[in-house]
Amino acid sequence: MNVTSTSFPYGESIHWFSPQKIDSLPHSQLKDWLLATGSLTKRLKTHCKLFEVRVLGEHLLQPLADEFPTQTDPVWIREVLLCLDGIPWVFARTLIPQIILDSQHKNNGHQPNDFTRLGTRPLGELLFNSPDITLGNIEVAQFETCGRLAALATSLNQKVNSSLWGRRRYFNLYGSQLIVSEIFLPAAVEYINQS
Numbered sequence: 307m308n309v310t311s312t313s314f315p316y317g318e319s320i321h322w323f324s325p326q327k328i329d330s331l332p333h334s335q336l337k338d339w340l341l342a343t344g345s346l347t348k349r350l351k352t353h354c355k356l357f358e359v360r361v362l363g364e365h366l367l368q369p370l371a372d373e374f375p376t377q378t379d380p381v382w383i384r385e386v387l388l389c390l391d392g393i394p395w396v397f398a399r400t401l402i403p404q405i406i407l408d409s410q411h412k413n414n415g416h417q418p419n420d421f422t423r424l425g426t427r428p429l430g431e432l433l434f435n436s437p438d439i440t441l442g443n444i445e446v447a448q449f450e451t452c453g454r455l456a457a458l459a460t461s462l463n464q465k466v467n468s469s470l471w472g473r474r475r476y477f478n479l480y481g482s483q484l485i486v487s488e489i490f491l492p493a494a495v496e497y498i499n500q501s
């Protein structure tokens with residue numbers, strides 16, 4: 307994998323749609339993965355022997371234009387690759403407002419479990435095991451073959467024959483929201499659509 311953290315952040319501006327409004331959702335098994343509400347980590351782990359989170363970068367940064375309209379200040383941005391048996395399947399980009407980081411520190415003190423100290427532990431293990439966190443809306447988007455994420459897939463030696471599909475989910479906590487976007491890379495799409 308010649309992808310390095312020197313190119314972080316990889317995220318690209320895109321217009322996200324409510325699934326109800328986009329009539330061109332993929333008519334394949336991928337649609338089920340895009341709209342599933344449970345932990346993606348948990349589901350991915352059932353399809354491999356070794357599951358890894360490869361952190362591409364995490365830092366307080368300005369969101370992309372229109373990515374997080376309610377946030378004018380920098381947010382904690384974490385980008386990772388979710389890898390199954392060494393193959394990157396998902397590029398994930400998470401945006402966490404400072405108010406959530408502050409509330410977490412106020413409520414729990416500086417714990418290994420806080421969002422800024424995850425390291426290679428999957429974020430989902432926090433999000434789906436906390437009674438304070440509820441799942442909000444889900445949106446979908448299609449990333450063109452000429453975009454930054456397609457270039458990332460190519461640099462991972464994955465052939466991009468068609469646009470990439472992604473979804474993003476809002477999680478509610480401490481009176482605010484964090485956003486988790488997940489883009490399915492060609493290796494994942496090939497496996498999912500054959501299964």
Ligand SMILES: C=C(O[C@@H]1C=C(C(=O)O)C=C[C@H]1O)C(=O)O
Nearest residue numbers: 345346347386398427428429430
């Ligand atoms: C939100 C989840 O956590 C996963 C793990 C992530 C991480 O470690 O940064 C990011 C996105 C998710 O695919 C999940 O498992 O559903």
